[in-house]
Structures are given as C-alpha cells and as structure tokens.
Ligand SMILES: O=P(O)(O)O[C@H]1[C@H](O)[C@@H](O)[C@@H](O)[C@@H](O)[C@@H]1O
C-alpha cells in the first residue's frame with residue numbers, strides 16, 4: 001500500500017496543537033484572569049515564547065534534531081532566518097491573537113503548518129478558547145474537528161461578510177490606507193465587515209463558510225500558512241494583491257499621475273485595476289476567499305502599502 005506521506009507528522013501536529021492550546025488556556029487562567037484588566041493589558045506575556053518552545057521541542061523530540069527546519073514567529077523575532085527551503089519545514093505561530101489573549105477576548109489560535117519543497121503539505125489551526133481543531137492535508141479536504149468544512153457558495157458581494165484586521169502598526173499613513181480600504185469595501189456595500197483579531201481564525205471562518213473572504217496587508221507567513229491549506233482544501237481561493245495593471249493607457253493622465261501621484265480622478269482615467277496574483281506566502285499580502293469573483297471584487301478596493309517580505313535578507317545592524 002502506498003505510504004501515506006506526512007500522515008505521522010500531521011497527526012503529531014494535531015496533538016501538539018492541542019497540547020499547546022491547553023498551555024495557553026492554563027496561562028490565561030493563571031496569568032490573565034487573576035489580574036485586574038488594567039494590569040493585564042500592561043502584562044508582556046511570555047506565553048508566546050514558552051508555547052513556541054514547547055511546540056518546537058516536541059517536534060524535535062518526535063522527529064529528531066536537524067531533520068526538519070523551523071520558521072516560528074518568536075524565533076524569527078529573535079533573529080532566526082525566515083527562509084523557506086526545499087527541506088521539510090514547520091511554520092508556527094504559537095499564539096495567533098496575542099492581543100486578544102492578553103485582553104481575554106475569546107479568539108486565540110495555535111497555527112502549525114508543514115511545507116516540503118516549498119509546498120504546503122498540511123495546516124492545523126487550533127482555536128483553543130473555542131476548543132475547535134481546524135485541519136487540512138493537501139488534496140484530502142478540510143475539517144473542523146471531525147466535520148468536513150467547505151466555503152460559502154455566495155457569489156454576490158452584497159450578500160458577503162468580509163473579514164480583515166488593522167494589524168499592530170499605528171503609523172498614520174498605514175492606518176489611513178487600512179481604513180480607507182475598509183470604508184470602500186463596506187460601502188460596496190457588503191453585508192458586514194468583521195475581524196476576530198487572529199488571521200488564522202479568520203481564514204478558518206472563510207473555510208467553514210461563516211464569512212466569504214479574509215484579506216490583510218502586512219500579515220506574516222506564520223499567521224496564514226496553516227489557514228492557507230485549510231481554505232484551499234475547503235474549496236476556497238488564495239491570491240496575492242500583486243499591484244496594478246493598466247487596462248488602457250492615457251498618456252496625459254500618466255504624466256499627471258507621475259507629477260501629482262494617483263488621484264481618484266486620475267485612477268479612473270488611467271483605468272488602473274489592481275489584479276490578484278498568485279498566492280505568495282512570504283509577500284506580507286493575502287486575500288483568501290470562497291471564490292474568485294468575490295476575491296477580485298474586494299481586491300479592486302485594497303490600497304496596498306509596502307511591507308518588507310518575510311524572507312527579505314536580514315539587514316545587518
Ligand atoms: O497575534 P499575532 O500572532 O501577532 O498575529 C495577529 C496580529 O497581531 C494582528 O495585528 C493581526 O495582523 C492578525 O491578523 C494577526 O493574526
């Protein structure tokens with residue numbers, strides 16, 4: 001019988017995600033709930049680092065040191081490289097929804113993905129305060145616990161709920177673009193705009209059909225790697241917002257745009273359209289949706305801002 005490739009790693013990832021979720025819940029009980037809210041919010045929780053160490057330690061113990069590579073949010077924050085090679089690689093966000101966790105806002109997820117030859121083989125997202133285990137293996141469907149999940153069949157943008165996040169950057173120029181995008185999408189109009197505070201959970205909500213699309217500019221590979229497999233295996237689509245293509249050229253408008261920058265009037269005359277490109281795990285931009293029609297419609301409204309690629313060379317300080 002053909003070997004069920006990576007099944008052992010997948011099953012172990014589910015078990016480790018559940019173990020990590022229990023640690024997060026216990027930390028919430030011990031560290032968070034016992035404090036007054038104001039002191040909690042100031043708490044710089046070390047739970048993220050502790051949980052990532054538990055996850056990576058368990059994987060190394062099970063599969064051997066040096067067998068696999070690791071990309072973990074906390075390890076990268078400490079200077080580890082964020083480069084996806086052909087080697088079997090774990091991509092880990094130990095606590096997705098850190099701000100939610102500190103506030104006791106009930107959406108916190110453990111996100112564990114596994115890639116080989118730069119292809120995502122499986123993803124596991126454990127929403128640990130809801131006790132929901134979302135999981136998917138490439139080519140084998142997506143599940144929440146033992147139930148098969150599929151994306152929504154809605155095609156009309158006006159019947160859609162779109163989910164996104166404003167991230168952690170509060171620089172005025174980025175905040176302006178983020179909220180201008182959200183305003184344009186809301187006023188299409190769509191049925192609603194939501195945000196759970198964790199990208200991984202947002203993508204699982206796309207996969208189970210609760211919302212039609214999730215997008216975020218500035219997101220990291222560890223936030224979305226597992227959710228990407230789950231959305232795709234649930235029948236959804238993943239795109240990069242890869243910039244503008246000019247449908248028709250108006251030279252005067254081009255010159256004006258070069259002089260004055262793009263304005264709404266010019267954008268129309270320039271007939272600029274933002275196209276969705278192939279999903280790029282490291283690009284810091286992503287749209288996941290139930291279908292291309294919904295994805296393309298919201299991509300048109302997204303105002304991109306630059307975000308250094310996750311796999312960009314580390315600048316020597
Ligand atoms: O909780 P994180 O692992 O930091 O990721 C969050 C991020 O903090 C938040 O700002 C949003 O970008 C969410 O989509 C991420 O999951």
Ligand SMILES: [Mg+2]
Pocket residue numbers: 093095096097199222223
């Ligand atoms: Mg995260």
